[in-house]
Amino acid sequence: MKNRLRVLRAEHNLSQADLAAKLGVSRQTINAIETEKYEPSLTLAFKVANLFEQPIEQIFTPNGDKPGTNT
Amino acid sequence: MRTVAGPNRGSRSLLWAAILFVLTLFVSMAVGEMPQLPATVRVPIALVPAVIFAYFIYQQRRQLDTGDELEQRIQLEALSIAYPLTFLLLVILGQLERVITLNPEDWDYSHIWPFVYIFYIVGLMIARKRYQ
Numbered sequence: 001m002k003n004r005l006r007v008l009r010a011e012h013n014l015s016q017a018d019l020a021a022k023l024g025v026s027r028q029t030i031n032a033i034e035t036e037k038y039e040p041s042l043t044l045a046f047k048v049a050n051l052f053e054q055p056i057e058q059i060f061t062p063n064g065d066k067p068g069t070n071t
Numbered sequence: 072m073r074t075v076a077g078p079n080r081g082s083r084s085l086l087w088a089a090i091l092f093v094l095t096l097f098v099s100m101a102v103g104e105m106p107q108l109p110a111t112v113r114v115p116i117a118l119v120p121a122v123i124f125a126y127f128i129y130q131q132r133r134q135l136d137t138g139d140e141l142e143q144r145i146q147l148e149a150l151s152i153a154y155p156l157t158f159l160l161l162v163i164l165g166q167l168e169r170v171i172t173l174n175p176e177d178w179d180y181s182h183i184w185p186f187v188y189i190f191y192i193v194g195l196m197i198a199r200k201r202y203q
Contacts, residue, residue, distance in 0.1 A: 025140070025141065026138075026139050026141065028141060029139050029140070031203075032141055032202040032203075038141055038144070038203050
């Protein structure tokens with residue numbers, strides 16, 4: 001699964017540690033999601049979507065689809 | 072909001088439980104080699120490390136509950152490596168016992184359980200590396 005987490009984090013001027021604290025996870029988890037080594041649970045994905053105030057499909061997309069292009 | 076980064080009180084409890092386990096293990100081993108002591112003394116002392124280890128498992132379980140979803144996944148993957156390796160070791164020893172006599176000085180229960188924990192640590196290292 002592809003994601004735009006790194007881009008969104010940069011846009012909001014947040015460090016990985018900042019984002020981790022806001023989401024209640026470890027910095028390692030944020031890093032693993034950004035590097036696409038780990039796919040977050042739906043619960044965490046929705047937390048991310050709520051935090052950045054974007055639809056979940058604008059942030060996370062299946063492999064092959066360009067993130068943020070889903071309708 | 073829950074934060075999970077960095078060492079916490081749970082980690083320290085876990086470390087202290089591990090240290091206490093090793094210390095009581097050495098004491099029980101020393102007492103076990105004192106045949107002049109009655110079994111009513113040696114048996115309870117021999118079981119003290121097991122009680123401490125049960126506490127260690129309890130602390131580890133609590134630590135896992137406070138971890139985030141990635142940490143829980145890492146622990147699960149570590150166990151998914153450690154469990155079959157432990158099973159494999161027991162199968163090998165069981166099969167060997169059918170055809171040869173294993174020296175109990177080398178292969179009694181107390182020699183096997185450290186392998187179980189080593190397998191868990193190996194599994195943990197592999198799982199952590201995967202998500203680094």
